[in-house]
Amino acid sequence: MPRLPIHRSVPxxxxxxxxxxxxxxxxxTVVAGDTVYVSGIAPLTDTGxxxxxxxxxxxxxxTYVLDVLDRSLASAGTDRSGLVAWTIYTTDMPGLAQCVSILKDWVGEHRPTSTWIGCASFIHPDQLLELTATAVR
Structure with missing residues (x-):
């Protein structure tokens, strides 16, 4: 059976x-066939x-992470309508629960499966969340 092409990138x-x-x-991002995997998106910059x-x-x-997700999906040839699953990690579960309207507005009618995971910390001490996603194109 032929192997699906895999394209790995930092767009x-x-x-x-x-x-x-x-x-x-x-x-x-990793694209395997028509499936797009987006690495954990953190609310970070590395300017300078x-x-x-x-x-x-x-x-x-x-909001920042969702904007980066939009750009990541576009770079892989899809958009939020192709989103099938995401996992959101957070150090502040009650705070994330208060942001449900942001998530619902962003996905619109194209609702993915979702998992929220509480965690102790991230790479940056002020980071409160990170999101990883899977989509199709």
Whole structure:
């Protein structure tokens, strides 16, 4: 049986630098056949070589992460209508629960399966969430 083509990339979408992904030994997106896997999107920037959180507000972090998800999906040839699943990790489950309207507005009629996981911490001390996703194109 022939193997599906796999394309691994760190697309230039105005998110984190390719060098940071290389330093971590990961990529932002993997496309296997028509399935798109998006690596954990953190509410971080790395301008000037320093990694920093975009905001200390959970709603602002979530909005930023969803914007990066849009750009990641587009770079892989799909959009939010192709989203089938996401997992959201957070250090603030009550805060994330208060952001349900942001999530619902973002997905619209194309609702994915979803898992929320509470965790103790992230790579940056002010980071409150991270999101990973799977889509089809």
């Amino acid at each position: 230039d979408i105005g998110y984190l630098s390719a060098q940071l992904f290389d330093d971590l030994g990961i990529v932002q 070589g320093a990694v920093d959180v975009v905001s200390t507000d959970l709603a602002e972090q979530l």
